[in-house]
Amino acid sequence: MHHIAEGCRHQMEISSLDCNIDTENVVRFIDAFVCKLDLQKLNFAVSTIKDEGRPSYHSSIFLKIYLYGYLNGIRSSRKLERECTRNIEMQWLCGKLIPSYHSIADFRKDNPKALRNTFKLFVSFLKDIDLIGGELIAIDGTKIRAHNSKKNNYSQKKLSATLHSLKIK
Numbered sequence: 001m002h003h004i005a006e007g008c009r010h011q012m013e014i015s016s017l018d019c020n021i022d023t024e025n026v027v028r029f030i031d032a033f034v035c036k037l038d039l040q041k042l043n044f045a046v047s048t049i050k051d052e053g054r055p056s057y058h059s060s061i062f063l064k065i066y067l068y069g070y071l072n073g074i075r076s077s078r079k080l081e082r083e084c085t086r087n088i089e090m091q092w093l094c095g096k097l098i099p100s101y102h103s104i105a106d107f108r109k110d111n112p113k114a115l116r117n118t119f120k121l122f123v124s125f126l127k128d129i130d131l132i133g134g135e136l137i138a139i140d141g142t143k144i145r146a147h148n149s150k151k152n153n154y155s156q157k158k159l160s161a162t163l164h165s166l167k168i169k
Contacts, residue, residue, distance in 0.1 A: 017092045027093045030067045033125075034060050037118065044114040057099050062107035063118065064093050077105040120166065 021027060037060075040046055044059045068090060069080045081101040083090045108115070126132045154162070 017088065017096075020088050021092045025089065026071060027068065027089045030064055030071070031093055033122070034064050034067070037063075037121075039063070039114075042114045042117045042121070043111075045110045057097065057103065059107065059111075061094055061097055061099065062104060065090070065099070065104060066108065066115070068093060077101040077108070080104050116166070 039059050044063070046059050065080050065084065068083070069075065074080055074083060078101040081098065081104060084094055084098040123132070123134075127134050
């Protein structure tokens with residue numbers, strides 16, 4: 001009996017990144033979602049193009065990286081940078097750009113309000129197309145309650161008031 005033989009690593013192949021990303025892959029949705037956003041309206045710090053030095057990355061690249069990391073449970077900027085180099089999905093999403101971990105971290109640090117606005121918009125979009133229901137979910141757990149303060153404990157009334165006060169302007 002023989003084992004299945006591995007392919008030749010030195011064999012040259014002709015393909016594109018697009019061929020390697022399935023049409024139903026979530027990165028295609030992330031790309032389309034970010035492309036439709038008006039980043040200035042959401043208060044993202046859009047960098048200006050300078051005459052000298054290296055040009056900056058567009059904010060949409062960082063938002064795509066951040067959303068990809070959010071969906072895949074990757075919070076570390078260093079891990080997100082590593083994903084840009086080794087992950088085919090991330091290479092497709094970023095157009096083979098590889099921002100440094102420091103740039104990714106700065107984007108997160110400089111845009112907290114814009115990221116909140118984006119997530120509110122994203123959740124309302126998902127509600128509009130009936131992908132999520134938006135019902136109230138209660139979690140029963142003594143450990144959660146033991147570490148919870150009155151300020152962080154939300155009822156339906158508090159939640160409605162908070163959402164009403166945080167509406168996108």
